Every structure is written in C-alpha cells, then in structure tokens.
Amino acid sequence: MERETRAPELSAHDWKILKTLQQDGRLSNSELAKRVGLSPSACWNHTRRLFETKVIRCVRALIDPKMVDRETAVLVGIVLDRSTKAVFEEFAEAARTLPQVLECYLVAGEIDYFLKIRVRDISAFNRFHSEKILSLPGVRQVRTFFVLDEIKTDGELPL
Template sequence: MDDEQRPVWPELDSHDRRILRALQDNGRLSNADLARRVGLSASACWQHTKRLFDQGVIRGVRALIEPRAVQRETAVLVGVVLDRSTQDSFARFAEAARALPQVLECWLVAGDVDYFMKVRVRDLPAFNRFHSEKIVALPGVRQVRTFFVLDEVKADGALPL
C-alpha cells in the first residue's frame, strides 16, 4: 500500500485511549459503565466511541470463544511459499485464503516464507484433510511449512495502548 492509499488516522486523546483499553478488556460494557470507567459523561463517552467506530479505529467487537468448546482445539501455524512474487499472485492467494473459515489470520511476511496463516481445526486428521484439500490447492502455492501449536502461552490479542 503506497502513501496515497494509507488511511489518515485521527489523533487519539487520553479519553480515546482509556475507551480503547476498557473495550479491549471488556467489549460488553454498556455505554454508562464505559463512561464511568473512563471518567466521562455518558453523552461524551458515546460521542468518543461513535467517532472511534466511524473512523475505523475500532474495527468491531466480538466474543472470544474457547476453541475446545466448538471443536477447534488444534491450532496450526502454516508458512506458505508461493511460486511467484508478483502483485497478481499475492492478490490471488490472499483472496482465496480469506475465503477459508479455518484460516483465522493470514499475514504477508518478509523472510523464508511469503505468508503465515493461523489455522484452527478439530484435530490432526482434520488438519490433514484441510492441508491436502485446501492449502495445497490455494493459488500459486509452491511449498507449505507446518508448525503445530503445543501450548498457547498468550492468545488474548489486546494491543498495548
């Protein structure tokens, strides 16, 4: 993305940062509870929060689900090397990877692989099927490197503010 395409982010004041910290901690807070927590009136808090949503600073609010409760206990990091390093091959791979619900996150990276994907499946046989039917069929895949997660040391995803 060149500089002309990059969004211009608003300056975040101390109230904005407190709101962001509180919502990362608990996205289910009511506006009244959020206002109390960050030291604003309910009206001012709503205005700050609405602006943060409208400007794309807050992309969304969702539940963190226990993977074992929904039979997605096995986490796998998958490194993918493409056969070509062109904008078109990157775009085609990215579009296809976004369409796979098992792929929770996908990053274009610099280094020995082109992409890393975080994948969640039920178990090893499910990953074997996913690998052979979906991953190797993604556009431009030349090589796949698989890393099975043995222990999730930190997986809360909160950004430091």
C-alpha cells in the same frame, strides 16, 4: 487493496476508551463512561467516532476453542511459486475465503505468508491441507507447525 495509513487524532479519553473496551467489550455505555470519567453522552460520541473512523473495527466474543471442538491450532508457512503482485493478490483473496484461516500474514523472509488455522484435530487438518491449502493459487511449498501449547492469546494491543 491499500490501507489508510493516517490514524485520526486520539484524545486522552479515546485512549482510555480503547484500553477499557479491549479488556471488556461488553460494557454498557453507561459503565464505560463511569470507568473513563465521561458523561454517557460524551462517551457515546467518542465511541461512535472510534467506530466511524475504523479505530475500533468490531467487537466480538473471544470463544474458547476447546469448548467448540476447534482445539488444534496450526501455523502454516506458505512459499509462493512466483513473487508477482498478481500471484500475491490472488493468494490473499483465496485465503480470506477459508473460515479455518483465522489470521493470514504476508511476511518478509524465506516464507511469503503465515496462516493461523483452527481445526478439530490432526485428521481434520490433514483433509484441510490436502483439499484447501494445496489448492490455493500459487502455492509452491507448505511448512506446517502444530501448536503444542498456547502461551499468550489475549490479543490486546499495548495502549
């Protein structure tokens, strides 16, 4: 699946809206309009366009993993057995189906993919590793890194 490479033209108001919503996605349109210096109707038009053009993909709650029993974060490096388009596509499709995989990156270098995984504990990861990761298509080698401390996880883009 190829991604659209051309971004829409963004106005100064669009940039203000993006920055403000990144900091607090729960703002009402009225409050957002005040903060970015627009009328509510103009703000709604800008925001709607940002969603329609997929500049804003979605708005979600950022949940504290400790509060929902998913405190263990694991980074997993995957090396595939072959470097073909079909093997890469099959792996990516299968990785997308696993809810424990929060993020999946195709990278350059000795490792083909990095996965960010959240589970309850090491025991749960061990089960996930043996039942799911090792059965992903094309996996030749798995390198596991348990996260000891999360230093920065706010996920805001520098705008």
